[in-house]
Amino acid sequence: MEDGILHLDEASARQLVLVRAIEDADPQGKLLSAVEREQLEREALASSHPTANGGIDFARYLQQRARRMLAAVENRNPRIAALQDPDPWRGWVLAALPVAACLLGAAIDRIDNPQQVNMLSPPLLGVLAWNLAVYVLLLVGTLVPTRWGTRAPLAAAQRWMAGIPGHGRRTGRLRTDVLARFHGHWTQVAGAQEALWWKQLLHLSAAGWALGLAFSIVLGGVVREYRVGWESTLLDLGQVHAFLSVLFAPVVLLLPFEAFSAADLQRMAFRSGAAVAAGEAARWVWMYVALLALVVVLPRVLLAAWSAWRRRRLARAVRIDLRDAYYVQVLARVSPARITLGMVGEGPARDVLLRLLHEVADHPRPRDGSAWTVLATAKGDVLRLFQVPPGFHPPAPAVTAQAGGPGAAQAWLQDLLGRFRAAPRPQERDAVQSTLAETDLMLLLPASIGDLQASARLLHWVAQPTLVLAPGDEEHHRSAAQRLALAADVLPLADCTAHWMRDARLLEAVAARLPPSKRAGFERLSATWSDRHAVRFGEAMRLLAAELVRAARDVEEVGSSAVGLRHLVNAAERDAAQRARDGARVALLQRLRDGEAAVVAELVQLHRSGTPVAPLPAARVQGGFEEQQVVDTPQAGMAGAATGAAMGAGIDLITGGLTLGAATALGAMIGGGAAYVAAAWKNRSTPSGQPLVQLGDELLETVTENLLLAYLSVAHRRVPEGDAQGPAAWRSEVVASVAARRNELAATWQQARQAADPAASVAAVARELEAVARGLLARL
Incomplete structure (x- = not known):
């Protein structure tokens, strides 16, 4: 693998492209859910051997991932998994179409007239002219970019033969949608070899057609006697002799045929009335057959063989561009990301941001001013913060220009070009410059608009996206950033740092400004951040x-x-x-x-x-x-007894003493007992x-x-x-x-x-x- 290009054999490349088509056409996870995909990716990563430096073997990982995912898909939809094999119609088309062309050519039992062979026969000359024109186009095609051949008619014909709907159309049928996306991605990956397959088919078909014409001429001569000659209204004898001499030059030079003279042609003119012997007529018939073989059949067969060899050669090393957004995202899910944020600013806003990071940090901030490793994940992702020292200035000479004036853009360009000319060599960089060279995003915490302007030159020198956390009116800071030509996004400081529930907005803003290759790693860091x-x-x-x-x-x-x-x-x-x-x-x-x-x-x-x-x-x-x-329980009982006795005495008085004091005694007993029990029940708490x-x-x-x-x-x-x-x-x-x-x-x-x-x-x-x-x- 070099420069992000992975070379795979055709079978492995088709598996990778098919998995991509499945993920594109099945975002809802009908075939493979997100949980299953993550599990398969973990298994593929575990089975991938690490590289010599302990990294991930991307080629092996992608192949293992594709095989495992297609094995899982095959259990649920074998027809979709079968798309990893070459199209079944290719084999019989490559064999049947040249044979059909040959039979069609052989079925034609005449060139111009069934009883005579016209040396200037338009059909025969048309076949020769068409093939010569194709050779010229092929020669010119070597000067045209190779991607030209992968477009329009051939790709459209292939889509039609495969039953694929037009570009951008969703049918709702999963296999058809997967097939359409697979065809589109495969054409981008292997368009050159697809074009070579079509060239091979066309060359073989043209050779079959010419061979059929030759069979037609020969078979016609077996069953009838040809009259061979020529006739023309506009051409005289000299012109015809010159034309036929050029036309039959390959046959005369390469095969044992004698050259013909103008006298021979004058005698063979149909209007001369001279008798032409059967042997001389047969000589011209065989010369035409030889001409078809030398000009059409043999070159076309050689071109078909050349196309087939080139196609097989390309099939052994199909190019997969890992810099494509899809593969960047896939590899980012397993590749640890090292993300460095540069911070510029002092004062309360800086303290707020540092406190925000302290809440989730694994380790305290170093005191020597080096980059602070704030957060790490189990997969090796690292989030670092580097605070630019207040007295640091970029190495390029300052270019003064009034901000927002007519020369601001020109001054910025001069400053940019100047710092590249004055950039120190790697061995001369100090620690600050080395760390700034690794930053992925700059965080600017200005106390005022003046701080934004003062930091503009540094931000241009770093040449990375910037996130401005504005303590006041964000519109003023946004306007100032535009005047200073800063690639900056502006967020209100309070809205994204007030408390932990507001951190999500800051994390989203940072993720949006990071390179695509690091976003998956930052998502894992954000998840760890939120979990904490x-x-x-x-x-x-x-x-x-x-x-x-x-x-x-x-x-x-x-x-x-x-x-x-x-x-x-x-x-x-x-x-x-x-x-x-x-x-x-x-x-x-x-x-x-x-x-x-x-x-x-x-x-x-x-x-x-x-x-x-x-x-x-x-x-x-x-x-x-x-x-x-x-409550004092005995006293409560006594009070209850007294109350009950009083009530009983009242009953005795009403009855005129007939109860003999029983009511008084019974009332004292019931009242005292009830009061005692109530007091005891209350006191149990x-x-x-x-x-x-x-x-x-x-x-x-x-x-x-x-x-x-x-x-x-x-x-x-x-x-x-x-x-x-x-x-x-x-x-x-x-x-x-x-x-x-x-x-x-x-x-x-x-x-x-x-x-x-x-x-x-x-x-x-x-x-x-x-x-x-x-x-x-x-x-x-």
């Missing part, structure tokens, strides 16, 4: 959910005595109980604050931001507690026997708002100078989003309080938080 963000987002939501579940399950003992009759009559007892409750609430709030602070610290560490987050606001956390009081305080749903909703706001503060990458939004402006959005899912969250908190294992509750709360957080990120 998804894992980080899930971990962040689990952290928030775990804190919420802990807060929902957290309780604090009040430390006061059970509620009894003393609390009703003793103000000091009531004050002491209230102070105990306040102390329990303070303890709960302190643990809540500590938990929130720990979560924020873990979020900062998880996002590798290093950005300090302001303390969470204390608003709306002073109320919303739930208390579980403990506090096994310690102490009153408890815990966070209520309203307070947990506030904690949820605070934690989500903390997450947004950590996950959001902001440029302080140009950021008009922030946590204070986001609170209303957060409050509304949490309120919209209040019922769902309340159900999860209730489940968390009652569950023996909090793990399931953490997962349920995390799912709710993910839904809320995604909606917030999409809007903020």
